[in-house]
Amino acid sequence: MTHPFLDLAPLSAAQFASIEDRVARLLDTRRDVVIMQGEALLPLEGAIRSVAGPGTTALNVITGPYGQTFGDWLRDCGAKVIDLAVPFHTAVTAAQISEAFAEHPEIDFVSLVHAEAATGNTNPVAEIGSVVRAHGALFYLDAVASIGAEPVLPDAWGVDLCVVGAQKAMGGPAGVSAVSVSERAWTRMAANAQAPRRSYLSLLDWKERWIDGGRRALLHAPAQLEMLALDACVERIEVEGLDAVMSRHASAAAATREGAVALGGGLEPYVYEAREAAPVATTLRTPPGVVAVELVTRALSCDPSLPLAAGGGPLAKEMIRVNHYGADATPETVRRCLAALGAALAESGLSNPA
Ligand SMILES: *Cc1c(COP(=O)(O)O)cnc(C)c1O
Numbered sequence: 001m002t003h004p005f006l007d008l009a010p011l012s013a014a015q016f017a018s019i020e021d022r023v024a025r026l027l028d029t030r031r032d033v034v035i036m037q038g039e040a041l042l043p044l045e046g047a048i049r050s051v052a053g054p055g056t057t058a059l060n061v062i063t064g065p066y067g068q069t070f071g072d073w074l075r076d077c078g079a080k081v082i083d084l085a086v087p088f089h090t091a092v093t094a095a096q097i098s099e100a101f102a103e104h105p106e107i108d109f110v111s112l113v114h115a116e117a118a119t120g121n122t123n124p125v126a127e128i129g130s131v132v133r134a135h136g137a138l139f140y141l142d143a144v145a146s147i148g149a150e151p152v153l154p155d156a157w158g159v160d161l162c163v164v165g166a167q168k169a170m171g172g173p174a175g176v177s178a179v180s181v182s183e184r185a186w187t188r189m190a191a192n193a194q195a196p197r198r199s200y201l202s203l204l205d206w207k208e209r210w211i212d213g214g215r216r217a218l219l220h221a222p223a224q225l226e227m228l229a230l231d232a233c234v235e236r237i238e239v240e241g242l243d244a245v246m247s248r249h250a251s252a253a254a255a256t257r258e259g260a261v262a263l264g265g266g267l268e269p270y271v272y273e274a275r276e277a278a279p280v281a282t283t284l285r286t287p288p289g290v291v292a293v294e295l296v297t298r299a300l301s302c303d304p305s306l307p308l309a310a311g312g313g314p315l316a317k318e319m320i321r322v323n324h325y326g327a328d329a330t331p332e333t334v335r336r337c338l339a340a341l342g343a344a345l346a347e348s349g350l351s352n353p354a
Contacts, residue, residue, distance in 0.1 A: 011224045017215040019231045020178070026147070026234055026242065027162065029155045029180045034206045035230070036177055037223045040144045040165035043179040045073055046201040047161045050189040051109065051138060054078035058109040059100050059137070061085075061092050063123060064116030065312060066142055074111070077194065082107065088119040088315075089285075091276040094127035101135045109138045115146035117168060117323065118312055120283030121271045122146065129157035138188055144168060144177070148237065149249035149280035149325060160185040169249055169280050171326030172233030175226035179203070245329075249279040252324035252334050256282040259338040260322075265345030266290070270319055283311065284320040284341075290348060292320050298344035299337075306337050 016035070024033040036043045048070060052058060056079035060071040063086055074081045084100055086092045092112070101107055110132050115122040125141060132139045140161040143152045148169030154162035160182040166172025181203065189195045189204050196202040209219055237245050257274060260267040266287025271277040286292045293310035300308055307328045311319030322337050324330075 005225060008224060008228075011222050011227055013216055013218050015231075016218060016222055016227065019227055019234075020215075022231060022234045022238075023164070023178045024180070026237065027155075027164065027180055028153055029162075031155065031183075032181045032186075032207070032211055034179050034181060034203060034211070035227070036179065036203075036206075037175075037220075037226075038177065038200075039174050040142075040163060040167075040177040042201070043163045043177050043203075044070070044142060044144075046196065046203050047140060047163060047179055047181075047185075048073045048111070049077055049201055050195040050203045051140070051161070051185060051192060052077040052079040053192050053194040056080065056109050057104065057106045058082065058111060059084060059097070059104070059107045061097075061110070061112045061123070063092055063113055063121055064088060064119035066113045066116065066118070067111070070111045070113075070140075070142075074109075079109070080106075088116075088121065089271050090273070091121050091123045091271075092128070094124060094131045097128050097131045101131070101137075107135070107137050109140065111140045111142075113142040113145075114152065115143075115149065115278035115280050117145040117278065117281045117325070118321070119270070119315075119319075120278050120281055120321065121276050122150065122278040122280075125159070126153070126157050129159060133158040138185060145278065145280045148242075148245055149278065149329075150246055154180045154182075166230050166233050167326075169245070169325045169329070170233050170237060173226045173229035175223055176230050181207075246279070248329040249325060251331070252329045253277060253279045253282050255331060255334045256284075256322050256324060256338070259334065260284050260341070263338060263342045263345060265342065265348075267320070267341065267345070280325045282322045282324065284322065286318050286320060290345075292316060292318055295341065295344050295348065296320055298347055299340035302340055302343065303336065306340055307333065308337055308340070 144165040147164040165177040167174035270283035293316040307323035
């Protein structure tokens with residue numbers, strides 16, 4: 001008997017290239033798109049190590065935990081790193097980026113996370129992109145949590161390295177991910193003696209052995225199931241329409257922000273301004289005396305399938321994450337999450353005063 005996951009024909013180079021083209025259309029990019037055979041951390045780390053070295057001065061924007069990680073990789077590459085940290089309840093502004101350039105004109109690389117699922121904020125990439133382009137720095141963007149939930153337009157915004165993964169708003173697999181690469185970024189990598197070569201982290205390997213060869217021979221056996229899942233998930237987005245998928249996420253975020261306050265138990269949106277709140281996931285702040293991780297545990301005890309989590313690390317005390325993304329970006333899931341949080345608040349003695 002044939003098995004649907006196991007007895008598959010090998011994935012051809014032509015199929016692989018057509019999946020790359022499909023992802024390129026989703027990003028509205030005419031630049032090279034490389035699909036790397038691992039979770040998004042693979043291209044995120046590979047891209048930084050490919051362009052950064054001892055001669056690099058990097059402006060690393062920290063609006064959540066990923067920014068912290070990028071700074072560590074940059075320092076590990078020998079780059080001089082200027083960290084620009086903003087509180088997790090807000091977003092960075094283009095003016096703050098301009099100020100950093102004025103203070104450190106030598107900055108030649110900027111790393112930024114578009115939306116942070118872990119903190120619930122989203123940054124104004126279009127505005128920041130024009131500031132970065134005017135300064136001439138290379139622009140690296142983690143769009144893993146924004147793709148599918150809000151517009152991600154690397155060409156229009158001047159993003160040189162734009163990393164996406166399918167596991168959040170795209171509702172797809174976590175095991176493969178993609179990066180769009182500008183000509184400027186390829187040039188920087190080629191000139192970087194330290195860039196990974198003959199390595200799983202290498203983007204140059206894909207450039208030299210896959211793209212420059214006309215995408216006829218793959219570097220190694222691809223992660224076939226994940227590639228097929230990625231293709232299916234982008235196809236499903238095409239059928240629903242990217243705009244419709246994004247608007248499902250925006251509606252889920254708005255409903256969660258409003259509904260949480262309406263519960264009356266003292267929950268508030270963690271990100272103060274709605275325009276700085278990521279459509280992919282909504283973070284909530286617990287009232288004084290209510291420990292977020294305890295409230296979430298109580299809410300999940302009734303329905304463990306709900307996409308609820310407490311914030312990571314020290315945020316576990318005060319932050320609740322409603323991960324209303326992918327198939328969970330629906331009014332029904334938001335309603336069930338709010339009902340479970342409301343019941344948990346009532347159990348804590350914080351019921352709706354109405
Ligand atoms: C989810 C996410 C990733 C991918 O990391 P995982 O923890 O493996 O899901 C990368 N960057 C951002 C901003 C994310 O939200």
